[in-house]
Amino acid sequence: MATVRAVTGLACQAAKLQTRVSQRSARNSQLMRSCTTTMSAEAETAPVLAPVRKRRKIDPMTPPPPASEFPPWEPRPFFRFEILHTSSKSGARVGRLHTPHGVVDTPGFVAVGTNAALKAVDGPWADAEGQQLQFCNTYHLLLHPGADVVEAAGGLHSFMNRQRPLITDSGGFQVFSLAYGTVHEEVNSLKRGSGKSRHKSEHNLVAKVTEEGVTFRSYRDGTKMLLTPESSVLAQKQLGADIIIPLDELPPYHTEPAVLAASLARSHRWMARSLHTHLSDIRQQVMYAVVHGGMSLELRQQSVDYLTSLPFDGFAVGGSLGKNREELFWLLERIMPRLHERGASSKPVHILGIADTESIPKLVTYGADTFDSCYPTRVGRHGSMLTANGPLRVTSGQYKTAFRTPVEGCTCHTCRTHSLAYLHHLVKAKEPLAASLLAIHNLHHMNAMMAGLRQKILADEI
Amino acid sequence: MATVRAVTGLACQAAKLQTRVSQRSARNSQLMRSCTTTMSAEAETAPVLAPVRKRRKIDPMTPPPPASEFPPWEPRPFFRFEILHTSSKSGARVGRLHTPHGVVDTPGFVAVGTNAALKAVDGPWADAEGQQLQFCNTYHLLLHPGADVVEAAGGLHSFMNRQRPLITDSGGFQVFSLAYGTVHEEVNSLKRGSGKSRHKSEHNLVAKVTEEGVTFRSYRDGTKMLLTPESSVLAQKQLGADIIIPLDELPPYHTEPAVLAASLARSHRWMARSLHTHLSDIRQQVMYAVVHGGMSLELRQQSVDYLTSLPFDGFAVGGSLGKNREELFWLLERIMPRLHERGASSKPVHILGIADTESIPKLVTYGADTFDSCYPTRVGRHGSMLTANGPLRVTSGQYKTAFRTPVEGCTCHTCRTHSLAYLHHLVKAKEPLAASLLAIHNLHHMNAMMAGLRQKILADEI
Structure with a gap:
């Protein structure tokens, strides 16, 4: 039976975290060296994750530790939700x-x-x-x-x-x-x-x-x-x-x-x-x-x-x-x-x-x-462009001669550069470029949609 | 037995070429209309090419027509090799x-x-x-x-x-x-x-x-x-x-x-x-x-x-x-x-x-x-980058931690943006992005190589 492989040293890391912080710079430069020199040979099969310590079996309904075991939340200087x-x-x-x-x-x-x-x-x-x-x-x-x-x-x-x-x-x-x-x-x-x-x-x-x-x-x-x-x-x-x-x-x-x-x-x-x-x-x-x-x-x-x-x-x-x-x-x-x-x-x-x-x-x-x-990139790979009226199935035969902007008003790289007929052709011809161009549009669409929602919220419309 | 399908009208086109030129604008706008309205349904299976006229069998060694059958070459106002x-x-x-x-x-x-x-x-x-x-x-x-x-x-x-x-x-x-x-x-x-x-x-x-x-x-x-x-x-x-x-x-x-x-x-x-x-x-x-x-x-x-x-x-x-x-x-x-x-x-x-x-x-x-x-894009898809010293096989295990510019001195989008280790990862992880990034570098390499050759020729070095 295969045993769970462990990375030497990782088992003790949790306890040593605090000391690690102060030593990080030194360690990082060491790591960089060790990676460059030795990791390449073994990294392909190296398992990353090992137990910190073995726990005995417990009642499945054991309650988690109370809040009192934790410090109170405090704002982080590097992160803020406004x-x-x-x-x-x-x-x-x-x-x-x-x-x-x-x-x-x-x-x-x-x-x-x-x-x-x-x-x-x-x-x-x-x-x-x-x-x-x-x-x-x-x-x-x-x-x-x-x-x-x-x-x-x-x-x-x-x-x-x-x-x-x-x-x-x-x-x-x-x-x-x-x-x-x-x-x-x-x-x-x-x-x-x-x-x-x-x-x-x-x-x-x-x-x-x-x-x-x-x-x-x-x-x-x-x-x-x-x-x-x-x-x-x-x-x-x-x-x-x-x-x-x-x-x-x-x-x-x-x-x-x-x-x-x-x-x-x-x-x-x-x-x-x-x-x-x-x-x-x-x-x-x-x-x-x-x-x-x-x-x-x-x-x-x-x-x-x-x-x-x-x-x-x-x-x-x-x-x-x-x-x-x-x-x-x-x-x-x-x-x-x-x-x-x-x-x-x-x-x-x-x-x-x-x-x-x-x-x-x-x-x-x-x-x-x-x-x-992963929806916008996935539907792009499958030949669809997102629009305000729902997905546009680029492979549809009706777009073979649609020499127009794919999604009217869209300012993405794809819609600025190519026609719907060209995208139709790329998808039908199984050109790998199609996946990139459609995903780029779909990411733009999502971000533009979110910007639109923000505007509506600011205007108390939704 | 299947017959060779012909597009109506194409058989007569060769003889009508001259008249077509002057009528092109009108015809194009007609074509645009007809394509938009009728082509989509049939274009998927429409064969494009048909015989202009049936020729009888000839001796395979029949010489081609002499130069005297053609007008002399003359420079084109729209095309010039300098x-x-x-x-x-x-x-x-x-x-x-x-x-x-x-x-x-x-x-x-x-x-x-x-x-x-x-x-x-x-x-x-x-x-x-x-x-x-x-x-x-x-x-x-x-x-x-x-x-x-x-x-x-x-x-x-x-x-x-x-x-x-x-x-x-x-x-x-x-x-x-x-x-x-x-x-x-x-x-x-x-x-x-x-x-x-x-x-x-x-x-x-x-x-x-x-x-x-x-x-x-x-x-x-x-x-x-x-x-x-x-x-x-x-x-x-x-x-x-x-x-x-x-x-x-x-x-x-x-x-x-x-x-x-x-x-x-x-x-x-x-x-x-x-x-x-x-x-x-x-x-x-x-x-x-x-x-x-x-x-x-x-x-x-x-x-x-x-x-x-x-x-x-x-x-x-x-x-x-x-x-x-x-x-x-x-x-x-x-x-x-x-x-x-x-x-x-x-x-x-x-x-x-x-x-x-x-x-x-x-x-x-x-x-x-x-x-x-198609060599530069093809070798890119197969995981190689062109360099002055020959192809660099990005999948090689030695590049797993090569956090350096893939090809030193290269100014392509890929080399300006990513490390060799990242490209190695993308190829190994079968990310479709790898094909784009490697092809972009390889196209840049070819064009830079040609520019270098031009410089050497100008300097009479080759």
Whole structure:
């Protein structure tokens, strides 16, 4: 049986965090040397994450540590959420996230660059379309090139040469998606009655969940890896994004109430551990808590109440948010006011993984501030351009001779440069350039849409 | 048996070319209307090319028409080849092609954008790297979106929004490549003793060659199409590139001398027909002849002598140019002086399909002016960057932590923006962005290399 491989030295790192801070400069230059000289040979298969310490089995409903175990929240000199206006008509608000890498206007769209790269779009091209905050996925970056490599580069901003704000997740989302599949896959498989939503090979990659953390196999080389709250935070310290996320469990949509309650308790315990690890070495980062509880209002409220009692810098709404848009709205309409009442009124709220053009205008009215999704680049790759009237299917035969601006009034690189007929041709001819051009437009569309929403909120129109 | 489909009206177009010129504006606006309203439904399967008239069988060695059948060559007000300097050390020369869409500095690299798009590189991004002349492939554009669609857009420059010079081929190269395979495939298959270099399915797509032209099947929908010298020129008139190429036959590397001689005679007859068609409606285009004769010096000289006697505006060296670089140099060293003696000394000479970084510096010493290849974008897609010291294999493990400029001193977008370690990561993570970034660098490298060669020629160093 394969054993979980450990990186020498990592097991002691949590206890040594404080001393590390003062020694960072020296260590970084050492790391740079060791990476350049020795990492290349081994890094390809090196597992990154190891247990901090072995925990005994505990009662699944063990409550997480109380707020009294944490210092009170205090403003960070390097991070500030400024609310410019709250609509008189709804909970919608216009604000600014001030981060060490510049400002994010809110409500704002967050583009997902999984592997520290947007799909077929270079950073400067996205910046030119107004992209501010960008998401990178810790899970993928751990598998390649490895958090050590990114740290040796000087962090994600240096590695990908992005001088604007970044956010990373904990890595848990992808691990649990491998285990359970997405809500979409789960609901569809139940409809089909198959009861199986994932390929067997994918199931083999995942995932033993213990109090310690979650064990999974690298899809790249099969290496068995253990992701813990502590190791996720350590990895995110190495990546160095402006905003980081604690490890949480992501139970599927159809989860028994008792199991869901136990999962929530574990997520709370994990997030408390994550916060402890983060607070022992804050650097220039802030941490958002992730509100869980699935479709149970009672558990969601419990989650809000606990997490807002801790000194997190912002909040993300995660876990299963319903199997369709109606359920999403139903849930958020009830949870968001409580989140604001209990402490988030002056802190940013992020919606994890939902940023479709139909959902955002409603979600901002509940006071949600940022929204991430790979949707704009993905639909671009699949041949669609986002417009105010919904997606425009570029492959449609009617556009073969549409020698006009693809989306009238759009000022993106693509619409300024090319006709709809040309884009139609590129997609039909399977030219790889099509993916870039359509994604560039779609990113512009999202950012322009958000700017429009901000204007409407400022005018109290929504 | 499937019949060759014909587009109504096209059969009479050759005779009507002169009248068409004066009626073009009116016709274009009609075409625009008809395309917008009716083309979309049928264009997907519409074959473009039809016989102009049926020719009876002729003796394969029938000589092409003499020069006396053509008007003498005269300078074109819209196109001029200006030779700035000829090296005192070799046949190398520095010049400028003045075209209706701007200047091409020679010796110059010609990027290949098969489907009216460079692979993963947008036109403005290539322009920023100094790309001047660009090649588009008539064969691919005939199959999609169709020459009619491009004409309705206002020609290729409008269709792809490229305001710099363009060149199109006749479409013959791809058709004959389907029939015979590339030299590389052919030589390899003979080495393996298989005698078959192409998949059966590809053989089925091709190709009956008659005096009339060449019949092939569309790889898109199986439609049987006939490409003739006249229809190729008509299609290239619709595409509207600055430089066009007459239809020629491309016999494989291993062709019996007698067969090669007959093929050359046919290519000459085809090119004479092409030139007649072109001269009856010049527009703002020039036509380059294609020198053939395979590896036979006698046939090559015969080809040079005949083609230079006709009023072509430039010359391309095509057909099989040897199975390796030694044979290429051996052949060109002997053919190029004769080409210059017989009439190309003041006309541009293009080398078809050869633009690798090792060949170009030698070929310019023979007085070759432009070179096309899809090599820079292709090796980019396969993970290599061109450098003065040969290709840099970005995937090599040694670059995992190479947090340095990929190619020192390079000023391309990619090298200015990203580290080698980041590019390594993108290629290893299979990010589509890698293809764009590497191709952008490689295009820049080619253009910078050509600029360097021009400097050396001006200084009589080569």
